[in-house]
Amino acid sequence: MPITERTKRLKARCRWKHTSAGEFVDETVRTGIERARLITESHKNTVGEPRVIRRARGLANILNNITIIIQEDELVVGDHIEHPEAIPLYPELSYFVTLDLVQSKYCPDEVKEEAMEICNYWEPYTLQRKGEAYYTEDELERAYQFSTVEGPAFVTGFNSIVPPYETVLEDGLQKRIELIQAKLDDALAQLREFPWDASKNLPLLEKINNWRAMIITDEAVIAWARRHARLARIIAENFETDQNRKKELMEISDICNRMPAEPAKGLRDAMQSKWFVFLVAHGLERYASGYAQLEDKLLYPYYKTSVIEKSFQPMTRDEAQELVECERLKVSEHGSCKDRGHREAFPGSNDLFILTLGGIKTDGSDACNDMTDIILDAALSIRTTEPSIAFRWHPKGRMETKKRVFDCIAAGLGYPSIKHEDVNYSQLLKWGATPEQARDWLLVLCMSPGVAGRRATQKCRTEGGGSLFVAKCFEIALYNGFDPTFSNTQQGPETGNAEDFDTFEKLWEAFAKQIQYGVSLAVKGKDIARTIEQHYLQIPFVSSIDDGCVETGKDASGLVELPNPWHNIILNTTASDSLVAMKKLIYDDKKYTMKELITALQANWQGYEDMRRDFLNVTKWGNDDPYADEITVKFYDMLADEFAKVTMYSGVAPMPLGQSVGHYITVGSKIGATPNGRLHGEAADDGGCSPYMGADKKGPTAVLKSVSKINHRKFKGMLLNQRLSAEQMRSEKGFDIWLDYMDTWYDLDLDHVQFNVASTKELMAAQEEPEKYPDLIVRVAGFSARFVDLSRYAQDTIIARTEQSFGVAQ
Amino acid sequence: MSTCAECKAFFAIPENADDFELSKGDCVREEKDQKGKYWLSKPVMGDMVADKCSYFMKKVAN
Numbered sequence: 001m002p003i004t005e006r007t008k009r010l011k012a013r014c015r016w017k018h019t020s021a022g023e024f025v026d027e028t029v030r031t032g033i034e035r036a037r038l039i040t041e042s043h044k045n046t047v048g049e050p051r052v053i054r055r056a057r058g059l060a061n062i063l064n065n066i067t068i069i070i071q072e073d074e075l076v077v078g079d080h081i082e083h084p085e086a087i088p089l090y091p092e093l094s095y096f097v098t099l100d101l102v103q104s105k106y107c108p109d110e111v112k113e114e115a116m117e118i119c120n121y122w123e124p125y126t127l128q129r130k131g132e133a134y135y136t137e138d139e140l141e142r143a144y145q146f147s148t149v150e151g152p153a154f155v156t157g158f159n160s161i162v163p164p165y166e167t168v169l170e171d172g173l174q175k176r177i178e179l180i181q182a183k184l185d186d187a188l189a190q191l192r193e194f195p196w197d198a199s200k201n202l203p204l205l206e207k208i209n210n211w212r213a214m215i216i217t218d219e220a221v222i223a224w225a226r227r228h229a230r231l232a233r234i235i236a237e238n239f240e241t242d243q244n245r246k247k248e249l250m251e252i253s254d255i256c257n258r259m260p261a262e263p264a265k266g267l268r269d270a271m272q273s274k275w276f277v278f279l280v281a282h283g284l285e286r287y288a289s290g291y292a293q294l295e296d297k298l299l300y301p302y303y304k305t306s307v308i309e310k311s312f313q314p315m316t317r318d319e320a321q322e323l324v325e326c327e328r329l330k331v332s333e334h335g336s337c338k339d340r341g342h343r344e345a346f347p348g349s350n351d352l353f354i355l356t357l358g359g360i361k362t363d364g365s366d367a368c369n370d371m372t373d374i375i376l377d378a379a380l381s382i383r384t385t386e387p388s389i390a391f392r393w394h395p396k397g398r399m400e401t402k403k404r405v406f407d408c409i410a411a412g413l414g415y416p417s418i419k420h421e422d423v424n425y426s427q428l429l430k431w432g433a434t435p436e437q438a439r440d441w442l443l444v445l446c447m448s449p450g451v452a453g454r455r456a457t458q459k460c461r462t463e464g465g466g467s468l469f470v471a472k473c474f475e476i477a478l479y480n481g482f483d484p485t486f487s488n489t490q491q492g493p494e495t496g497n498a499e500d501f502d503t504f505e506k507l508w509e510a511f512a513k514q515i516q517y518g519v520s521l522a523v524k525g526k527d528i529a530r531t532i533e534q535h536y537l538q539i540p541f542v543s544s545i546d547d548g549c550v551e552t553g554k555d556a557s558g559l560v561e562l563p564n565p566w567h568n569i570i571l572n573t574t575a576s577d578s579l580v581a582m583k584k585l586i587y588d589d590k591k592y593t594m595k596e597l598i599t600a601l602q603a604n605w606q607g608y609e610d611m612r613r614d615f616l617n618v619t620k621w622g623n624d625d626p627y628a629d630e631i632t633v634k635f636y637d638m639l640a641d642e643f644a645k646v647t648m649y650s651g652v653a654p655m656p657l658g659q660s661v662g663h664y665i666t667v668g669s670k671i672g673a674t675p676n677g678r679l680h681g682e683a684a685d686d687g688g689c690s691p692y693m694g695a696d697k698k699g700p701t702a703v704l705k706s707v708s709k710i711n712h713r714k715f716k717g718m719l720l721n722q723r724l725s726a727e728q729m730r731s732e733k734g735f736d737i738w739l740d741y742m743d744t745w746y747d748l749d750l751d752h753v754q755f756n757v758a759s760t761k762e763l764m765a766a767q768e769e770p771e772k773y774p775d776l777i778v779r780v781a782g783f784s785a786r787f788v789d790l791s792r793y794a795q796d797t798i799i800a801r802t803e804q805s806f807g808v809a810q
Numbered sequence: 811m812s813t814c815a816e817c818k819a820f821f822a823i824p825e826n827a828d829d830f831e832l833s834k835g836d837c838v839r840e841e842k843d844q845k846g847k848y849w850l851s852k853p854v855m856g857d858m859v860a861d862k863c864s865y866f867m868k869k870v871a872n
Contacts, residue, residue: 013845064829064853071848084848223828227836231851234821234838239849 032086056213080283087335093157152525207553214544266313348785359392414779446782462530471571485672534558566716573685616677622691660687688719815856
């Protein structure tokens with residue numbers, strides 16, 4: 001239950017923005033026009049100015065003129081659109097995405113014409129059109145199918161970011177402006193020196209523009225926040241009759257006057273300042289997914305001031321929890337404007353809002369604190385799907401916090417997801433992070449670690465992110481690179497037909513070649529997009545709050561202080577189980593010929609039921625079976641090896657990261673019948689190294705043993721979904737049993753695990769009477785969703801996962 | 811002819827504000843829908859013609 005009457009009311013009237021099957025669940029959601037209108041107006045008015053200055057003036061024009069909002073009861077205020085039901089448009093990103101939204105039911109009739117004009121105005125300037133120029137038509141056709149690879153970043157416009165909140169909370173924007181101004185003054189002074197030195201001076205020109213742009217945006221953000229201060233005061237003095245609320249509004253006014261201009265002093269300051277930064281970095285300057293932050297570490301100093309010492313903005317622990325509940329509801333209301341492909345990829349979710357808690361401090365002690373506990377308590381009490389939480393697990397973690405982690409999981413929230421402290425810490429060291437930086441790791445989105453802090457955080461998804469759909473690459477390897485079941489096009493290089501592969505090694509080689517082609521196609525798209533981003537889609541506000549960008553005068557979209565390279569590998573187990581079945585029945589036992597298998601697959605197994613059963617019954621990944629596991633481990637090694645051949649923008653090879661998002665449903669259904677016995681149209685595996693739904697039959701320990709045979713340190717992350725017995729987890733001994741499991745999991749050096757705790761009975765009852773289960777939450781992939789918001793197809797994939805019981809092999 | 815400055819929703823921006831401009835103000839509207847009450851604020855110039863504004867409400871003199 002929400003902790004106060006206020007948060008009960010706020011939850012009851014929450015303006016949810018989540019989607020299902022690509023559509024917003026709440027029918028009142030609509031596209032706004034103001035952001036698009038204001039950035040267009042600025043673009044037209046700034047012709048001739050340096051491009052980064054145009055970007056800065058575009059943001060300033062939005063912030064100075066966009067309608068701002070304060071809602072009843074709110075303690076954290078501000079939004080990135082002109083109406084609480086709206087989602088913004090980003091016409092400068094992708095022509096296709098804007099066009100799709102403008103033509104959709106979400107765009108109100110009264111602005112449709114103007115929105116279309118804006119969309120058409122931007123077409124030649126978009127990231128999309130600039131990116132397409134470097135592709136052949138065939139390549140674009142392949143990339144746009146969203147079947148072997150995710151659409152390139154320049155057409156989806158999908159992005160993510162880790163804002164360095166620390167600088168704003170610690171310095172305040174006014175101090176940032178002073179720092180930047182000092183750099184600017186020094187540079188201008190250097191230009192006046194003689195004798196002239198071109199090698200020293202000419203690089204300053206771009207930096208001067210960047211610093212000027214940073215100042216423009218910081219000043220605009222301060223002024224925009226203060227518009228909220230004025231509005232709160234006007235409401236208090238002219239509209240509000242309740243004395244308590246008037247007082248609250250005056251306090252909000254005081255906070256918005258000072259935040260984010262000044263350093264935060266108390267918990268309310270910190271929460272509001274953080275929220276303003278989030279809105280600008282993720283929703284106003286440019287669309288970016290994510291809610292990456294080490295929230296407990298970030299907020300603890302202010303918690304200490306307000307709750308423990310009560311020396312500024314004094315409050316009780318319950319009031320602190322209420323504030324976090326309010327934050328969670330604000331996140332749930334935050335509408336993002338993703339392309340259709342990504343809306344479909346996150347069924348039941350709004351966006352990938354994930355924060356990180358726990359871990360170890362640089363001195364080796366446990367990083368959990370009372371703020372960690374409050375954030376977990378608030379998650380349990382308000383019971384929203386977003387933001388999701390990742391918990392950095394290690395043996396030293398304090399028990400009362402681990403108990404709270406357990407309570408959230410046992411209650412069925414599907415989060416926190418658990419990440420291994422050492423596996424993730426060690427990985428960041430590889431890319432040059434100092435031990436201190438690496439200890440500040442967080443999840444950038446669902447699964448990948450990156451650093452938090454004042455500098456070197458990940459600023460764009462073209463560094464890490466994007467997807468390679470491994471099962472589709474496997475499928476086209478059977479058909480000479482041709483995709484016969486979805487696009488009917490040549491999707492990869494010609495590597496021969498399955499019938500020609502008289503040895504397993506030849507099949508393997510063709511598959512590896514398709515993987516290499518897919519990886520290169522995907523990374524090429526990211527690198528091209530990134531090169532364009534730093535020339536046309538600079539992010540001067542984000543640059544201004546990053547110490548590295550301020551010091552070097554570089555824009556955050558281009559600067560690489562620490563590489564954080566990854567690319568998702570998705571639908572892995574469908575491919576690896578298929579390889580296992582083919583090795584067994586075609587190459588080892590020779591029970592069937594390849595020709596017979598291909599004929600059966602092309603018939604979607606129709607008329608080949610006995611044969612299908614044979615393939616289905618071959619031992620599967622997740623049962624600690626040496627035969628299946630040996631091939632699967634080699635499969636993962638091959639993926640890591642193929643990725644290692646590529647060099648990307650930041651000068652290193654991207655690491656594969658095993659997960660699925662909701663692609664296992666949407667892209668999974670684009671894959672034809674597969675040799676693991678799966679039918680065309682059925683979902684693929686639900687993520688990372690998770691066993692295929694229902695294929696793990698020997699209990700949770702067998703799953704862990706199989707999974708531990710993969711060297712997780714070769715990967716940027718490796719998702720493991722487990723569905724645990726609700727009865728056992730909620731029993732008196734549930735916590736102890738689960739702790740034992742977690743000890744084993746940690747000792748096996750696994751990267752990740754996350755849990756669904758809901759009985760099949762409960763899930764099926766919710767399918768029958770959804771109105772009775774509004775708060776039933778499930779873990780879909782790297783995010784959670786309300787079960788009743790999922791399509792029946794997606795719901796069935798959750799039910800199909802094996803419900804593991806401890807101590808009893810099923 | 812009515813102007814924004816004559817409207818009840820018009821609040822002049824104080825001189826010490828970052829975005830102060832002569833005759834500029836905040837147009838503040840209280841709205842309510844099935845999910846609750848909220849307030850919107852948008853910058854306007856006081857001399858803008860408000861005849862066609864459906865929200866215009868003449869300020870009552872003190």
